[in-house]
Amino acid sequence: MIERSDRLSAYVSASHSFTNSGRWCVYLRSAINFMRRQWEYLLLPLALALFLVLWQSIVWIGGYPPFILPSPGRVYAKLVGVLSDGLLWWHMRITLIEIAGGLVLGLTTATVLGYLLAKSRWLERLVSPYIVASQAVPVVALAPLLVIWFRSGQLSKVLVCALTIFFPMLVNVMVGIRSVEPDLVDLMRSLRATRWQMFILLEVPSSLPMLLGGLKVSVTLSVIGAVVGEFVAADRGLGFLINVARGHFDTPLMFVALFTLVGIALALYLLVVIAEGVLLRWRG
Amino acid sequence: MEIILRAEHISVIFPSPQGGLSALEDFSLAVSAGEFVCVVGPSGCGKSTLLRVLGGLLPPTSGQVYLHGKALNGPCSDIGIVFQKANLMPWRTVVQNIILPLEIQGLDATESRRRAAELIRLVGLEGFEQSYTRELSGGMAQRVAIARALIHDPQILLLDEPFGALDALTRERMNLELLRIWEARRQTVVMVTHNIQEAVFLSDRVIVMTTRPGRVTAEVPVRLPRPRSSDIVYSDAFSALAWTVHEAIPG
Numbered sequence: 001m002i003e004r005s006d007r008l009s010a011y012v013s014a015s016h017s018f019t020n021s022g023r024w025c026v027y028l029r030s031a032i033n034f035m036r037r038q039w040e041y042l043l044l045p046l047a048l049a050l051f052l053v054l055w056q057s058i059v060w061i062g063g064y065p066p067f068i069l070p071s072p073g074r075v076y077a078k079l080v081g082v083l084s085d086g087l088l089w090w091h092m093r094i095t096l097i098e099i100a101g102g103l104v105l106g107l108t109t110a111t112v113l114g115y116l117l118a119k120s121r122w123l124e125r126l127v128s129p130y131i132v133a134s135q136a137v138p139v140v141a142l143a144p145l146l147v148i149w150f151r152s153g154q155l156s157k158v159l160v161c162a163l164t165i166f167f168p169m170l171v172n173v174m175v176g177i178r179s180v181e182p183d184l185v186d187l188m189r190s191l192r193a194t195r196w197q198m199f200i201l202l203e204v205p206s207s208l209p210m211l212l213g214g215l216k217v218s219v220t221l222s223v224i225g226a227v228v229g230e231f232v233a234a235d236r237g238l239g240f241l242i243n244v245a246r247g248h249f250d251t252p253l254m255f256v257a258l259f260t261l262v263g264i265a266l267a268l269y270l271l272v273v274i275a276e277g278v279l280l281r282w283r284g
Numbered sequence: 285m286e287i288i289l290r291a292e293h294i295s296v297i298f299p300s301p302q303g304g305l306s307a308l309e310d311f312s313l314a315v316s317a318g319e320f321v322c323v324v325g326p327s328g329c330g331k332s333t334l335l336r337v338l339g340g341l342l343p344p345t346s347g348q349v350y351l352h353g354k355a356l357n358g359p360c361s362d363i364g365i366v367f368q369k370a371n372l373m374p375w376r377t378v379v380q381n382i383i384l385p386l387e388i389q390g391l392d393a394t395e396s397r398r399r400a401a402e403l404i405r406l407v408g409l410e411g412f413e414q415s416y417t418r419e420l421s422g423g424m425a426q427r428v429a430i431a432r433a434l435i436h437d438p439q440i441l442l443l444d445e446p447f448g449a450l451d452a453l454t455r456e457r458m459n460l461e462l463l464r465i466w467e468a469r470r471q472t473v474v475m476v477t478h479n480i481q482e483a484v485f486l487s488d489r490v491i492v493m494t495t496r497p498g499r500v501t502a503e504v505p506v507r508l509p510r511p512r513s514s515d516i517v518y519s520d521a522f523s524a525l526a527w528t529v530h531e532a533i534p535g
Contacts, residue, residue: 183371190339190359191388191436201387205375282375282416 070252075259078252087241092260094237098154098226099264102161107218110166111211114173135167139225143232157229157237164225165218172214176207209283212276219268223261285316287353288472289338289440294347295497296333307333308344309497313474317439320466320473322483323491324529330498331476332368335444338474339365351440361389364433364471366446370425372417378428379404379413385436396435403431406465423447423454430462434469443475447482459485460514467511480533484508484525485517492532502532 052072058064059071066074082088117124143160150156180203188198230239238257245253296308307330315321325331336342338349340359349356351363364385372381382403383396404410407427417425426446433441446462447455459482466473477483483490484506492502506525508516516522 181371183367183369184373186336186341187365187367187371188388190341190363190365191385192359192361193388197388201384202373205373208375280375282377282418284416284418 067249067251070255075252075255078250079256079259082253082256088256088260091236091238091241091257092264094154095226095230095239095261096264098157098161098229098237099222099268101154101158102165102225103218103222105158106162106165106222107169107215109162110169110214111173114170115177117170118174118177131167131170134163139164140228143228146229147233152233152235156232157226157234160229160232161222161225164228165221168217168221169214172210172217173207176210176214177203179210180206208279212272212279215275216269216272219272220265222268223265227261285319287314288317288351289313289315289474290350290353291334291338292348292350294334294337294344294349296330296337296342297345306497308337309499311347311498311500313491313500315440315472315474317472318470319489320487321475321489321491322487323474323476323493324478324480324483324533325493325498326495326533327478329493329495331478331493332444334493334498335365335442335474335476339363339442341365361385361436362438363440363442364436364438366426366429366433366441366443368445368448370417370422370429372420372425372428372432374417377414377416378409378420381417381428382431382435384432389436399435400431403435406434406468407431408461421454422450423458426450426458427461430465434465434471438471440472440474443473445477446475448477455479455482456514462486463512480526480529481517484522484529485512490525490529492529494534501534502529504529504532 055072059069062069070078079088113127117127139160142163143156146159146163147156150159184202184206185198188202193201226237227239227242230237231243234240234243238261241257242254245251245257291311291313294308294311295306297304297306299305311334313321323331323334333342337344340349340356340363343357351360373384376384379397379400382400383393386396386399401413404413407430409424409427409431412420412424417428420428429446447458450458463486475483475486480490484504487506490504490506491500492504493499494501504525508519508521508525
């Protein structure tokens, strides 16, 4: 930002010595150069604007009633409404807690088990049939069972969420740990590294790119997991809010809840991307 | 001269479907303190296997390695190894890679940094302390690997074709550098290579190996004056020695 404004002021001060017509030429050229350099940053807002325009024109052309397809304006009004009376915050907090619980549970079990499976071939032979079988059953089909076993409280949602992210994370952890350079293992052995040093100085940093890749998939899936859980049986949360809105033909509210879910997924994803930028600086 | 490293009747047989692949057979070697020994042989003659055995990374099928007269059963901090590839950790900077052995030994950070700075000067990497390994050339990466092998001040240095992956010019320069570093530190060195010139240029003694199973066929003492400069390769004495080694290599 600073750099950008510096460049601009440099252009401006340089142009002061020019004649009047020449000055405008310089202004124009610097403006074009500026746009050329910054257009990548403009793409995201542009995509968003394009989406809104497209949406609004479909509403106009189709002439749909709000309960089928509400206009962006109506959804925005709804958003302001549910934000001001605290309804959205309240449900969002519930879902966020479920997601957080699911992430903690799913990521820890997947990481621990993934590490053990990567280290022991016989354990992998023993356990992998069950893991693959569990993946053949859709989580949506398992969710009602979990609700029966663990009641319709938040625990069952946490479990559904954890189950959803478990497998992709497990696979990434296994691949990450198995892809540690054998030559570096030799090096560590020649330096008489302990088991713990081998883990903390070699295995963790070397599998970090894979771990963060798994985390990217997991955080997005975790939102789906929590909502699937809420769809089966719940009296709170964003999934519940969507169900209630559907019952009342309050389609604008459904849109608000949907966009909130998208926002949560994007925010989580962005957090992982930032973590990647910090932790994987060495990749340049 | 005191014998520091001794290998007695080493055999290594790798299990294979045909009932075992013999990589080394009845290999014996005694290295004196401060000696620079090169092991030369065609590729696939078990040179790397030999180095792994000497470094305690691979237990021999039969035979025994002795360090200071005591049986060596596993890696030892008296031995530093430089591998064929630089084998650096890409997530660590140059300094962090060099101090890895000290970190494993649990030495405090300030002393580690001080020693690292000294070695960085010795191998000529000033200004690259904070670089990541992807920013280094092949020759620079091997300098880091050598500094890392030297930092815990091991008495013995095992080099597994350390410059094998470098181009001829860089390789020549790195050999000169290696001699300079060795003159400064006088460690005992066992280096494996398939380059005859390199072996004669660097060492006090060249050991020639046969292929599969790896066995010693000849030992050529190199009594060229030290310190050696790169001109020495054009001398008659050098050519005669190189020719002797060449003739001893079978096939």
